[in-house]
Amino acid sequence: MKTIDHFNLRNFDLNLLIAFDAMMEELNVTRAAARLKIQQPAMSHALKTLRMLFDDELFVRVGQVMKPTSRAISLASRVRSVLQKAEDALSFSEQFSPLTEQRTFRLGFSSELEVHLLPELMTHLRKVAPGVRVIASYAGRQNLHGLLERGEIDLALGCFGEQGQWHRSEVLFAEQLACCFNPALMPFSTPLSQDDYLNQPHALMSFSGNLMGCVENAFNRAGATLNAVFSAQNFLALLSFAQNSPVLVTLPNRIARRYCAMFGLVYCEVPLQLEVFPNSIVWPVNAENDPALEWLREQIRAVNQRIESADVMLH
DNA sequence: CTGTTGCGTTCACCGATCCA
DNA sequence: TGGATCGGTGAACGCAACAG
Numbered sequence: 001m002k003t004i005d006h007f008n009l010r011n012f013d014l015n016l017l018i019a020f021d022a023m024m025e026e027l028n029v030t031r032a033a034a035r036l037k038i039q040q041p042a043m044s045h046a047l048k049t050l051r052m053l054f055d056d057e058l059f060v061r062v063g064q065v066m067k068p069t070s071r072a073i074s075l076a077s078r079v080r081s082v083l084q085k086a087e088d089a090l091s092f093s094e095q096f097s098p099l100t101e102q103r104t105f106r107l108g109f110s111s112e113l114e115v116h117l118l119p120e121l122m123t124h125l126r127k128v129a130p131g132v133r134v135i136a137s138y139a140g141r142q143n144l145h146g147l148l149e150r151g152e153i154d155l156a157l158g159c160f161g162e163q164g165q166w167h168r169s170e171v172l173f174a175e176q177l178a179c180c181f182n183p184a185l186m187p188f189s190t191p192l193s194q195d196d197y198l199n200q201p202h203a204l205m206s207f208s209g210n211l212m213g214c215v216e217n218a219f220n221r222a223g224a225t226l227n228a229v230f231s232a233q234n235f236l237a238l239l240s241f242a243q244n245s246p247v248l249v250t251l252p253n254r255i256a257r258r259y260c261a262m263f264g265l266v267y268c269e270v271p272l273q274l275e276v277f278p279n280s281i282v283w284p285v286n287a288e289n290d291p292a293l294e295w296l297r298e299q300i301r302a303v304n305q306r307i308e309s310a311d312v313m314l315h
Numbered sequence: 316c317t318g319t320t321g322c323g324t325t326c327a328c329c330g331a332t333c334c335a
Numbered sequence: 336t337g338g339a340t341c342g343g344t345g346a347a348c349g350c351a352a353c354a355g
Contacts, residue, residue: 047342
């Protein structure tokens with residue numbers, strides 16, 4: 001194994017590498033300083049020291065951004081690799097022991113997964129890890145990154161779209177859309193025809209403050225336009241609405257299957273070729289090697305698998 | 316206990332650049 | 336062209352750690 005020159009490293013403030021990495025991320029001294037929770041002059045001093053040590057400007061101002069020099073660009077990946085290894089080494093802990101461990105996990109859920117997966121996950125965790133506690137909160141596309149970045153949640157579950165560079169994700173399952181309606185108010189036979197589906201007023205789940213929410217693009221790509229008259233974040237409001245009104249509710253397949261009958265609604269598939277919506281587990285990259293979170297992800301996968309098998313048996 | 320050192324902060328000021 | 340914004344620099348100061 002190659003030996004480490006401790007004397008040389010002792011004379012190099014490793015915080016400078018963190019400053020360098022922050023500068024590469026932000027390309028702005030003030031924002032890089034804010035990222036490190038120091039003031040801009042301190043960041044400026046750090047940059048000055050880095051310039052002296054590497055004998056290169058590293059970042060030159062071009063207009064409103066600090067453009068990295070070729071030397072900075074070539075250093076970037078090596079610096080990131082060093083920091084990643086340091087973080088991995090420091091975050092390493094003993095193997096997680098579910099039977100004895102006392103730990104509180106903070107999980108962010110999209111609203112449908114909170115209802116559909118969380119109860120079964122909790123039932124499972126109570127059996128296999130009695131010392132584990134869970135604080136669940138809402139996580140959506142808009143607030144996911146902030147929640148993970150600020151460490152307010154350990155991981156998130158839901159349909160979130162693209163992930164940032166500092167996050168890792170794995171697809172848990174691919175969700176399709178389904179629809180349901182009150183047969184007493186809408187006397188359609190199932191499966192629904194495309195015309196019947198498209199010509200009726202619709203109610204959908206939306207977290208973005210508009211009527212169609214994140215499914216809008218999927219319908220656009222399928223060349224379909226829905227007459228959306230109502231959207232809500234909570235699917236119970238949609239089902240309750242459809243119970244009393246002649247309206248088609250389009251919502252995630254799993255939710256539709258499980259809750260339609262409770263509201264006296266008929267379940268059917270959406271008569272369109274729509275893309276699927278991947279529901280993922282998302283966690284910050286710095287928790288990559290946390291054995292407790294690794295264990296938890298495994299439990300989530302197992303519980304999800306069980307739910308999927310039960311759904312298949314039922315339908 | 317005291318002086319030294321290192322680091323970060325606030326403050327002030329300057330220069331470069333952007334934009335209305 | 337002047338105001339706004341941003342980065343760079345230096346002085347003064349506070350604080351904590353450390354050595355003697």
